Amino acid sequence: MIPPEAPLPNDAVGQGTPPAGHLRLEILKARADFLRAARAKRVVTPGFVLQYRPRDEGDVIRVGFTCSKKVGNAVARNRAKRRLREIARLVLPEHGSAGMDYVLIGRAEVTANRPFDVMLDDLRQALSRAT
RNA sequence: GCGGAGGGGCGGAUGACCGCGGCAGCAAUGUCGAGGAAAGUCCGGACUCCCAAAAGAUACGGUGCCGGGUAACGCCCGGGCGGGGUAACUCGACGGACAGCGCCACAGAAAACAAACCACCGACCUUAGGGUCGGCCAGGGUGAAACGGUGGGGUAAGAGCCCACCGGGGGGCUGGCAACAGCACCCGCAUGGCAAGCCCCACCGGGAGCAAUGCCAAAUAGGGACCGCGUGGGCCGCAAGGCCCGGGGCUGCUUUUGCCCCAGCAGGUCCGGGUUGGCAGCUAGAGGGGUGUUGGUAACAGCAUCUCAAGAGGAAUGGUCAUCUCGGGGCGGUUCGCCGUCCUAGACAGAAUCCGGCUUACAGCCCCUCCGCGCAC
RNA sequence: GGCCCCGUGGCUCAACUGGAUAGAGCAGCCCCCUCCUAAGGGGCAGGUUGUAGGUUCAAGUCCUACCGGGGCCG
Numbered sequence: 001m002i003p004p005e006a007p008l009p010n011d012a013v014g015q016g017t018p019p020a021g022h023l024r025l026e027i028l029k030a031r032a033d034f035l036r037a038a039r040a041k042r043v044v045t046p047g048f049v050l051q052y053r054p055r056d057e058g059d060v061i062r063v064g065f066t067c068s069k070k071v072g073n074a075v076a077r078n079r080a081k082r083r084l085r086e087i088a089r090l091v092l093p094e095h096g097s098a099g100m101d102y103v104l105i106g107r108a109e110v111t112a113n114r115p116f117d118v119m120l121d122d123l124r125q126a127l128s129r130a131t
Numbered sequence: 132g133c134g135g136a137g138g139g140g141c142g143g144a145u146g147a148c149c150g151c152g153g154c155a156g157c158a159a160u161g162u163c164g165a166g167g168a169a170a171g172u173c174c175g176g177a178c179u180c181c182c183a184a185a186a187g188a189u190a191c192g193g194u195g196c197c198g199g200g201u202a203a204c205g206c207c208c209g210g211g212c213g214g215g216g217u218a219a220c221u222c223g224a225c226g227g228a229c230a231g232c233g234c235c236a237c238a239g240a241a242a243a244c245a246a247a248c249c250a251c252c253g254a255c256c257u258u259a260g261g262g263u264c265g266g267c268c269a270g271g272g273u274g275a276a277a278c279g280g281u282g283g284g285g286u287a288a289g290a291g292c293c294c295a296c297c298g299g300g301g302g303g304c305u306g307g308c309a310a311c312a313g314c315a316c317c318c319g320c321a322u323g324g325c326a327a328g329c330c331c332c333a334c335c336g337g338g339a340g341c342a343a344u345g346c347c348a349a350a351u352a353g354g355g356a357c358c359g360c361g362u363g364g365g366c367c368g369c370a371a372g373g374c375c376c377g378g379g380g381c382u383g384c385u386u387u388u389g390c391c392c393c394a395g396c397a398g399g400u401c402c403g404g405g406u407u408g409g410c411a412g413c414u415a416g417a418g419g420g421g422u423g424u425u426g427g428u429a430a431c432a433g434c435a436u437c438u439c440a441a442g443a444g445g446a447a448u449g450g451u452c453a454u455c456u457c458g459g460g461g462c463g464g465u466u467c468g469c470c471g472u473c474c475u476a477g478a479c480a481g482a483a484u485c486c487g488g489c490u491u492a493c494a495g496c497c498c499c500u501c502c503g504c505g506c507a508c
Numbered sequence: 509g510g511c512c513c514c515g516u517g518g519c520u521c522a523a524c525u526g527g528a529u530a531g532a533g534c535a536g537c538c539c540c541c542u543c544c545u546a547a548g549g550g551g552c553a554g555g556u557u558g559u560a561g562g563u564u565c566a567a568g569u570c571c572u573a574c575c576g577g578g579g580c581c582g
Contacts, residue, residue: 029445030407074170075480079449082151086450089150116450 025092028064028101037064037103043130045122047114048084049105052130054097061096063088067106080106083116087123095127 028034040053055062065084067077084104096102106112114122 031445073480078446078481082449086150090450 024060025089026060026062028062028103033062033101034064034066034103037101041130043126045126046107047110047119047122048107050123050126050130051103051105053101054099055101056099059098061092061098061100061102063092063102063104065104065106067111071106071108071111076112077106080111083111083119087116087119091120091123091127095124097127 028037037051037053040051042052043050065081065088067080069077071077071080084106088102088104092102
């Protein structure tokens, strides 16, 4: 069995002080960015929906998180978004593409309950298909 | 031991690694970081604007036994009255229906003025069916509700017509701040129900809401509509201007005070268009909690002392793991007390200007007080 | 975060100042008409009036609390 801590040392290096040339993460907040991403391509996985859209030639990855009321009450929505933030933080700097906007959408029931390392694999596979 | 009633509290803990938001700092780093309901937005306030302050009246809305608490309340405490319960206790929109208006379907003789109708009793008339006069009260399948109820006396038949008890009304006395209760007396005693229908009475309330509001910057347009609107008088002064009188305007209305305007081409409001930046409001306040003490039956208030307290601006408290603990479940053993082992943190739920309440949701656990029954002594 | 509005058959709407069995159209099912279908005609069923309490003799209507939808603001 793979220990869940296994990917952590690699990421820990990238998290504390990002080396020069490494991909930086920014959080999407504006409504217009979400709307642009919603019109772009998407990959559906069991745990979430990934929307992606090429933005410019910079080395910055931008990512947004959203959950509709279908996911549940405020506690359930916040929990789903927190888990999506965590997998994005661990996976995107390694596997994401520069200059892209990503939006992760939570799904009812599964986003909050799916095992964490399975969610990590989901995102890695989704990113490999989103080219 | 069984069953029940009331009240209060907790809402996992510790550690490791990697992260998130605020603040301080050049940085390293340090420090703080969700709830009892943060919820529903149902009441009450603080605060800001409309709009300058106050008073009054009207309209509209709310509250509604009495007294107290409170910044205030529709909340809380205590008491009264009326239901429920053997009891502990609990529930109650609980002012007024002789101020007025309105409604009471169907059924029924009649639904609010009490009379009419049927029936009953007596007298008279009539061959009979019945009719006339008097008694006018009891009875009349109904209905949610029928002009006091039950029993006795009385009568031609009956009726508070008379009597006893119950019920009702009236003024009085006593107790109580009051709601109200008690006592004796008087009145034979029509004056339904609905005020969560209009309404009357008492008290309270101006409206909107932090996406309120104020400031700075950028950008676009440099547009449109509407309002003040009244071409005042006199005196002083070279003039600028000042003083007095008058007129007009400023909260839906009125009044008082205050402010502004009376020829300046300026001012104000709204729309359209643009920006989707920053700062303030923004968290220390009627603050919460603990302990002690004083007053009070209590709610609560005063004093002393200690302690705690996020302020984001689409929204931060997370992810993973380990150990422990409370419950729950499975299996095995059992002296039925429990023991061993494995699995499992597991309810409702996330601050958005801030407080006081109410209501609603909630796995499981803990504590206190009281009542009834049974057993033992 | 704040403010406001609305819930009646599957759908769209009615129901006077509380009053008797909650009506109408479309849709559905059955029958007639037609060679068949549509249209037309006849009949039928379908409702906890969002939920739970309360006021009243009586509630879709009045009151209270919840539940579910929808709209507005800077």
